[in-house]
Amino acid sequence: MAFWRKRSIVDPDHGDLLARQLRAALTRRDWPTAAGMLSGVRHPDDRDFYLDICSEIDNLQDWIDEWIAAEPGSTLPLLVKGVHGVSWAWEARGGGRASETSHEQFKEFHRRLKTAEDCLDEVVERDPDDTEAWAALVTSARGRRVNREEAERRFGNVVKRHPAHRTAHEQMLQYLCGKWFGSDEEMWEFARAAPLPHLITVAYLETWIEHGREALDNDETRAELRATAQRVDAYPGHRDPGWDTVENVLAFTFCLADDYAAAAERFRRIGDRATDWPWFHLKGGADKQFKLFRTVAFKSAG
Incomplete structure (x- = not known):
């Protein structure tokens, strides 16, 4: 084999x-x-x-x-x-x-x-x-x-x-x-008040699960995701050995929001450090979907 x-x-x-x-x-x-x-x-x-x-x-x-x-x-x-x-x-x-x-x-x-x-x-x-x-x-x-x-x-x-x-x-x-x-309102209130900026991306992931990809396909969402990525990059707190999941969920939500230029930048940071979550949410398995979306992001971003 x-x-x-x-x-x-x-x-x-x-x-x-x-x-x-x-x-x-x-x-x-x-x-x-x-x-x-x-x-x-x-x-x-x-x-x-x-x-x-x-x-x-x-x-x-x-x-x-x-x-x-x-x-x-x-x-x-x-x-x-x-x-x-x-x-x-x-x-x-x-x-x-x-x-x-x-x-x-x-x-x-x-x-x-x-x-x-x-x-x-x-x-x-x-x-x-x-x-x-x-x-x-x-x-x-x-x-x-x-x-x-x-x-x-x-x-x-x-x-x-x-x-x-x-x-x-x-x-x-x-x-x-x-x-x-x-409720959606309570989830978003919690995410936006939390000291961990990546919770915004987790809330968007949950929004996609409940309401579909079209709920993320708008300029307001893309702008907030980009602002969130900047806050994650500047996060002053401790980064545990599993922090790669934060980068992966950023890439994931950028893909869902059809912002492949921003997704490509996260994929460059991730390299081959793929994580099971959040990619397992997609049919075909985390490994397959990570590679697929990474390819799409790089091609779309030129």
Whole structure:
């Protein structure tokens, strides 16, 4: 087989060596090595990135209790189990709308999500300053269908410790979408008030999902996206190892808005650092769609 012709440019580890090593350690169930790696990560956004790597490990729930039993005084294995459990729950649910999801899928989804939240609740009870546990609880808030007050409490416990937590903001925006528990107006108000300028592009992505590409095909949107890109470039905050997703969502939304000149500039910055999100929203897979739109952008931009 000509592997060189089928090489994927979507790297789940974002080219990060520690992420690759962490994934390898957890895949072989070497939790002492994984624990040492995670214990050395301090910044909340970095910790969130590496915990997201943990959330992608196949069959982790089969053995994670061994780590918990071996280190009863540590909240780290509980945190890993909880974060993984949230992703594991959504895996059971699938990516369809509620009307497309079976009773059995929902039942397993809620079972797994409760297990995850039990772990995360124990973490924040034992260590109220664990920002990543609170952030994971923001993500799970939609699945557990918690009320607005509870969702805002969880989000508040993140941002009072790290005001610009990237994932928590992205997940709270999801909660406020019309397809979940908010509205277009609430989503946009949140996005425009947030300290992270790229949330504007995420809101446009959600607008496309709900209302179609024509909702972005206007000069006002293109102008705001270009202004947003400038703000992202000037962003003074921390850029975690997964920041490539921000660049990718900028390229994605420029393409949706038919601004291929601006998209081409983002693709030049990205190079081959494609990310699964947001390209997986398009049929054919993230790798294929990234390459396709990059080609179109470069040709359109001359």
